[in-house]
Amino acid sequence: MNQPISPSVPRIAALDVLRGFALGGIFIVNVMVMSTPGGFSDGSAHSVVNAFFYDKFYVLFSFLFGYSLTMQFRSAERAQADPVPRTARRCLMLMAIGLLHIVFLFLGDVLFDYGVAGLVLLALSRLRPKTALIVASVPFTVVVIVNTALNVLHVNMNMGAPEQAKALAAMRSGWLDAASYRWDGFAGHVPFFLMFGLLNALPLFIVGMVAGKARLLEQPERYLPLLPRIQWIGFTIGIPICVLGAFTDWPLAGPAHLVAPLLSAAYAATILRLLHRHSAVQAIFAPAGKIAATNYIGQSLIAAIIFTGYGFALAGRLSDWTVLSIAVTIYAAQLAISAWYVRRHRYGPLEWVLRAATYGTLRPARTEQPELRSAATG
Template sequence: MRIHDVDAVRGFALLGIFAVNVTFMASGYPGNLVHDPTFDSSLDDAVRTLSSVFVDMKFYVLFSFLFGYSFTLQMDAARRAGAEFRPRMLRRIAGLFALGVLHIVVLYGGDILTTYAVACLALLLLRNVTDRTALRIAVGLYVVVLLSLISSGLFVDGSTFLPGESEALANGADATRALLGDWGPNIGEHLAGLPLLLLQSATLQGPTALGMFLLGMVAGRRRWLAPETNSHPVLRRIQLVGFPVGIAGGVLYALGGNGAPLCVAASVATAPLLAAAYVATLLRARPVVRRVLAPAGRMALTNYLAQSAVGLIVFTGIGFGFAGRFSPLALMVFALAVFTAQLAVSALWLRRFRYGPVEWGLRWLTNGTRPAFVAAGEMSVPERQSDRR
C-alpha cells in the first residue's frame, strides 16, 4: 500500500536536491570548486555558508534512504502480484540507468540515476540479509568512505593534482561560456564531466548511497515511516541529537571551503543525522504540510528530470542564457519558486492521472504490463493516495 508520509518526505527531499543542483546548472564555477568572482559580497558568502551547513550533502542521503525504503515496497508489490521480484527489479534498474544516461547527455551532467542503478544491483543481491547484517554493511561502507577521506586529508597533498585558484577560475569562466552555447557545447561539457562523475560515484556517492539504501531497506521492513509507528517521543529524540550534531558537521564543512577532505568527512559523517532530524520535524508537522508535499513525491522521478529541464532552458544558450547572472540568493529563490510550481502541477496532475509520466513508463517496464494511466473518476483523494504501487 502507498504510504502518504514517504511521498511527503520524498517531495521535501526534491527541494533540497534542486537547491544544490541548480548552483551547478547556473554557473561553471562551482564544478571547478571556486566561487564566481562576480558574486563575492558578504550576502553571497552568507547564503553559500547557510547552504553548506543546512543543505549540501544532506538531501542526497535522504533521497538514498527513501530509495531503499521504496525498494521494500517494490518487494511487497511483487509478492502481492504473485510475480518474481528479481526480473522485475532488473528491468527497473535497466530503465533507471537508461534514463540516467539520457539525463547526463541531454539535460545535466550531475546525474544520480546511473549511480543509483549500479548501487541497486548490489542492494538486489543483499535483499535477503538480516537487518543486523544490513546495518553492519551500511556502517562498514561509511567507515571505509570516512577513512579514505581522512587519509587523503592527512597524507595526500591536493595541490599536486588540483588546479590552483587562478586556473580554477579560468576553467570556471570557460565552463560558464560553454553553458551559454547551444547543444554542442553543453553536451560536450556534460561529457567532459564524466571522469569526475565516475570518480565521485566510485569513491563517495556510490558507497554512501548503498549504505543508505540498506538503512532504508531496514526501515522499510520495520515500517518506520508508517503512521502507526511514528512515535513523537522518538521523533523528538532524533531532533535533539540530529540537529546539533548535523549542524556542527555542516559548519566544519563550510569552514573547509566545501572541498577539504577532512571537512567533507565531517559532513559525510553527520549529514545522515541532520537528514533524520529533518524527517522527524516533517513527521511532527501538521498533516496539511505533508499533504502539500506528497504529490510532488509521488512524481519524484518526473519532477527530478523536470528540474534539470528547467535549468537547461533558463540558464543555457539553448534557452534564455542566464548562466552566470544569478546570485546565490537569487538561485535559492529561483529553486523555491520552481519547486512551488512543481507542488501545484503535481497536485493537479494526480487529480487526473494515477502516475507521473516517467513513473508510468518505468512502472510499465518494471511490471511488463501496461498500467492504467487515467485515474478512475469515482476514486477519492485518500483512496488514490493509498493505491498499491
C-alpha cells in the same frame, strides 16, 4: 509475455511527504552547479547551502529509495511474481534515464548511480538486518575517512579556472556542443560516478531497505515516540558541526560528513511530526513526492532553459542569492503543479515509464487513484 500486475498497494503518505520535502533541498544543492560551473563562489550563500543542505537531502532521498525497494518486493509477492527481474528492469531503466539526463541536461545526475547501486542492493536484499547494517557501515566509513584525509591534506577538488571557462562556454552554447561536453565529462569519469553510487548511495539504500522490511514508516505508533529524541540529537550535534565546517576553514570535514545523516534525520523527524499535527503538510508535499522522478528531471529542464544555451544562457551571470531565489520559486511552483496534476493522473510521465519497465506492460497514466494510506492511520 506480460507479467501480472499486483493489486494496488496502498501508498504510504509519510514516504510521499518526505520525498516531496527532499526534492526542494536537492534542488537547492544542484542549482549551485546548474547555474555556474564549479558551483557558488565562497560567500554567505555558499556557506548556508553547505551547512544546511549539502549532503543532507540526498541522504533522505537515498534512504527512501531503499525503503521503496521493499515495497516493490511486496508488490511482487502479492502478484506471486519473482521480484528480481522486476527490480532489475527498473534499475536498468533508471540507468538509461540517468544517462539521458546527464547528456542532455545535467552532469550531476544521481539516477544513473541509483540504478547501479539498486542492482547491488538487489543482490544484498536477503541479508539479515544486522548483517545488512554492518555491510552499510563499511563504505560509509571509507567515505568519512577519505573526506577527512582530503581536507587535512588540503587537496583541492574544485575546477581550475581554465576548466571552469571551458565548462561555462559549453553551458552557454548550443545543445549539441553542450551535450558533447557533458558526454565527454561522463565518459571520462565513469569510475567516479560508480564510486559515488556504491560509496555514498548504497549504504543509505541498505538502511532504507532495513527500515522498509520492518515497515517502520507504516506504523506511526512505532516511530512517533522516537521523533523528539531524533530531533534533539540531530539538531544539537548536527547543526554546530555542519555550521563550523561550512563557515570556517576547519579542516576536519569528515566529522561534518559523519553527522550529516543526523541532521537529515532531524529534518525528517520534524516533517513527520508536522505531518501528524497538520493535514496541510500532506497536501503540500505528498503530490510532489508521488511524482518525484518527474519533478527531479523537471528541475533540470527548467534550470537548463534559464541557465544554458537551450534558453536564456544566464549561467554565471546572476548572483548566488538570486539563483537560490529562483530555485525556491521553481520548487514552490512544482508543489502547486504537482497537486493539480495528481488529481488527474495516477503516474507522472517518468513514473509511467519506470512502471512499464518494471512490470513489462503498459497501463494508462490517467486512471482511478489508488488508496492513500494516511499518516494518522498508518
